[in-house]
Amino acid sequence: MSQAIVMPRWMDLVLLPLWNLLIALLVAGGVVLLIGQSPLQALSVLLQGSLGSARGLGYTLYYATTFIFTGLAVAVAFHGGLFNIGGEGQATFGGLGVALVALWLGKGLPMLVMLPLVILAAGLFGMLWAAVPAYLQAWRGSHIVITTIMFNFLAASLNVYLLVNWLRPKGSMAVESDEFADSARMPALHQLAEKFGIELPSSPLNLSLLLALLAAFGVWWLLWKSRAGYKLRAVGSAPQAAHYAGIKPRLQVLIAMGLSGALAGLVGVNEISGVQGKLTLDFVAGAGFTGIAVSLMGRNHPVGIILAALLFGVLYQGGVEVSFEVPGFSREMVVTVQGLIVLFAGAMAMVSAPMFARLYASFKRREVRHG
Template identity: 65%
Template sequence: MTRTPDLPRWVDVAVLPLVNLAAALLVAGGVMALVGFEPLQVMKLLAQGAFGSRIGWGYTLYYATTFVFTGLSVAVAYHAGLFNIGGEGQAMLGGLCAGLVALAASSVLPAWLMLPLMVVAAAAGGCAWAAVPGALQAWRGSHVVITTIMFNFVAAALLGWLLVGPLKEPGNMTPESAAFADSAHLPGLHEALGWIGVEWPKTPLNLSLGLAAAAAVGVWALLWKTRAGYAIRAVGFAPEAARYAGIAPKRTVLLAMAISGALAGLVGVNEIAGVHGRLIPDFVAGAGFVGIAVSLIGRNHPLGIVLASLLFGALYQGGAELAFELPGFSRDMVVLLQGLVVLFAGAMSRIGAPALARLFGRPARG
């Protein structure tokens, strides 16, 4: 039998991900050197683009907000023993439902009522879209990986059809809905800080940042401080033992997928209410899949997911700046770096574990 290193919890959660990240950066630096770039210069410019100015911070946190939602979505399902890779479609349905509510009522409802309704609609849309694969997994044995992949395509097709048909703004050549009324606009951080006399440059960062922080705290409290969270983790760790203890695995699987989908659906609040102010085709832009990497790097813990979201937000923003600062540097190089981070955090995440186990004096277990 293969022996796996038994790492102290703090090493497994904090040190091992940092080792994996360092390995990814080292390999990426080698590739950049091979194609003619100075690795240290690239990393310096990337960090400056992401964190070197208030505008950079604004964009980094804006991307990170979306990744927190999708990373938490993956983590909740993971703790129930499920691999939800349908965050992309669930985010689309969340944004669609939020947009439908805004199109129907934003012209007559005040912002203090409109915005909470959009949040509820976004969560409900993602919840419903994830609950169906959850129910199929629990009661019919349909593997959640397959069904969530299929639902991603269905969601994209549905949103595309609506935006070229029933929801398309008359007279607009672009497949998008009409603009929402002002009451459906979630204030940007620059607007909110302006209310208290603090100047902040205009960026897409908006008050859904606070919603993401609340979601991270809420997921932590749910999983480790409530009976429902204990049931989710018990079913994920040992379904038969959980059943013997009186926990209903089928209902727990459905609950976990519903919560997972609701979290992914909140992406729509950041994008539809906070940035675009209308429904557009590709507002998710792959964030559902990035959430898988975020959750892996964050070790499926809310704090780790927040930190991993900052990392990927920095890669997105810093990579965009690199394309302007370095002639010949393409976005593909940033995608390469992201891929290496995913590789070392996922498939190769345990390679450094034996060395760390020897370093910290914990024996391996059979």
């Protein structure tokens, strides 16, 4: 029988992800070398493009904001014993909620009223879209992975239908909605800085970043400091034991998926209210699936998810710069390198865990002998 992997929390949350990231960068560097490019040059351009300027940092944090939302969504469901891979559809439905509220009420209400309504609509629509697969899992036995995959396609199709037949302005060939009123737009950081006399280069970074950080704090408090979070984690760890303790597993499935969907739906605030200013096709652009890697690499903990989201923000923004600045380095090569980093730093996160557990056990034995 295999022994359980035992190591301290700091090693699991900090040292193991850093080690996996180092291995991922070394393997990615080897691939870059094989295709005839300089790994050091590519890494230098990637870091300079993502962190070396105020504009690049703005784009990096903008990407990271979306990944925090989707990473938290995966983590909440995971702690409830569920694998939610429907973040794409839930984010799409959240964006639809943002658009409907913005288009119907934006011209008649001030920003102080509209922005809370936009945030509430994004969360509620995402929650609604996640609640249906949750109900099917809890009361009808349908597998959550299958239903959430199907609901991704349904959400995308519904978005296309509404844009083409209902929300697209008459006479317009572009498949997108009307522009939102200013009151329904999440303020951009460079616009806010300008009001205080601070000049920042324009970027899509907006106040949704603050919302993402508040959501991360809220998830941490809920899961580890509240009774409701304890019930949710108890069902995720041992549903039968939780049932005997008086906790209702079916209800917890609904709660976990509802919260997960609400967090994914908040992507619509960042993308639709904060950047696009109108409902568009495919604005999620794979962020729901990236959230799975972010959550895995962040060890399903809000702090780890924030750090992992920053890493993926660097990869996305820096990857664009690499494809432009390094001759012969195509966008496909950038995606390949990003995929390797996802593979080693996220999906293979537990491969190195036994080695660290053995090293830690050996160190503790030595400490006992010499103590």
